[in-house]
Amino acid sequence: MSEKFTPTRCSLCDTGDRIVSARFRQVYSQKDSKPVLLDWWECGACGGLFVHPIPPIEVVNRHLASVDYNDESFVSDIAKAKEQLQRRILKGLSCWTRPGELLDFGCNFGQFLVLAREAGWEPYGFEPYLPAAEAARSRGFKVWSQWSFEESDFVEGSFSAIAAVDVLSLVWDPIKTLRTFSQLLKPGGMLVMRLTNKRFVLEIVRAISRPGPARDHSVSNILLGQFHSIGIESLKRVLRGVGFDRINVQTNALTAPWHHLRWQTRLAYAGSEVLYRLSRINLSPGVLLFAQRSRQFTSQEHVADFQQVQGDRRFPPICRGQTPKIQDFT
Numbered sequence: 001m002s003e004k005f006t007p008t009r010c011s012l013c014d015t016g017d018r019i020v021s022a023r024f025r026q027v028y029s030q031k032d033s034k035p036v037l038l039d040w041w042e043c044g045a046c047g048g049l050f051v052h053p054i055p056p057i058e059v060v061n062r063h064l065a066s067v068d069y070n071d072e073s074f075v076s077d078i079a080k081a082k083e084q085l086q087r088r089i090l091k092g093l094s095c096w097t098r099p100g101e102l103l104d105f106g107c108n109f110g111q112f113l114v115l116a117r118e119a120g121w122e123p124y125g126f127e128p129y130l131p132a133a134e135a136a137r138s139r140g141f142k143v144w145s146q147w148s149f150e151e152s153d154f155v156e157g158s159f160s161a162i163a164a165v166d167v168l169s170l171v172w173d174p175i176k177t178l179r180t181f182s183q184l185l186k187p188g189g190m191l192v193m194r195l196t197n198k199r200f201v202l203e204i205v206r207a208i209s210r211p212g213p214a215r216d217h218s219v220s221n222i223l224l225g226q227f228h229s230i231g232i233e234s235l236k237r238v239l240r241g242v243g244f245d246r247i248n249v250q251t252n253a254l255t256a257p258w259h260h261l262r263w264q265t266r267l268a269y270a271g272s273e274v275l276y277r278l279s280r281i282n283l284s285p286g287v288l289l290f291a292q293r294s295r296q297f298t299s300q301e302h303v304a305d306f307q308q309v310q311g312d313r314r315f316p317p318i319c320r321g322q323t324p325k326i327q328d329f330t
């Protein structure tokens with residue numbers, strides 16, 4: 001990797017220095033052609049890993065066409081598992097705020113929009129993949145469909161909640177997207193994200209392997225198509241820097257039935273849960289994060305210095321009688 005391609009800023013925390021090569025390349029599969037190798041970088045400020053440069057849209061589309069997460073024999077069970085997660089999200093939101101306008105960022109075919117509407121929300125969707133967006137529209141929802149979320153014609157402060165399930169790791173400029181979330185939410189509005197938590201396991205792979213094709217393949221099998229990875233604590237600091245002040249992270253956010261998970265994934269969930277109960281260190285492979293937009297945060301021009309954002313300032317909210325049993329496997 002040539003130094004002339006070194007990014008000038010971290011796409012996760014916006015810090016411009018201490019960026020070095022992550023010493024691996026992502027093997028990014030392509031339909032009907034050879035995989036593309038993507039350079040990854042490490043930020044010394046937030047500890048995050050990210051790809052740079054982001055591949056062109058046609059390369060992203062060829063990758064999306066090359067992966068198929070759907071196995072017809074599992075579709076029904078997986079839909080059921082996702083519905084469990086979606087209901088858990090709605091239940092969690094009800095602990096923080098009353099139903100209002102809700103944006104599902106990456107709404108896919110609109111399954112969550114339907115559940116949200118049933119729960120009393122006024123749901124809207126954003127979905128770059130046009131066929132999915134049109135399917136969601138056919139269910140009676142307003143759905144924006146374009147590649148650039150930041151250039152959409154949303155009105156600032158217009159949503160009570162934004163949901164982003166398994167999509168943050170796929171956006172090209174995550175801190176820009178998080179800032180936009182903050183701007184679109186009303187003061188006190190809620191952001192809820194389901195996130196994969198891979199930063200720690202990536203570190204293990206890097207520690208036990210040498211730079212080269214074998215490491216590239218191992219890392220790529222973990223990353224799949226995502227463009228960045230950051231630890232949960234660092235992400236919380238980034239969120240505080242863009243205007244969120246109360247943050248609650250829950251473990252065991254499964255999106256597939258337990259019996260369909262690979263044994264390695266089950267072991268990771270079970271082991272991380274034991275660790276979490278003993279130490280509160282959260283290495284759960286899938287987490288749910290709830291973040292409330294500050295009622296005091298008003299400057300949309302504010303760019304936080306990541307280094308100055310420290311520690312938890314408030315405890316997560318208590319929702320008597322409604323708190324999901326987050327320690328249970330779903």
Ligand SMILES: [Zn+2]
Nearest residue numbers: 010013043046
């Ligand atoms: Zn960073």
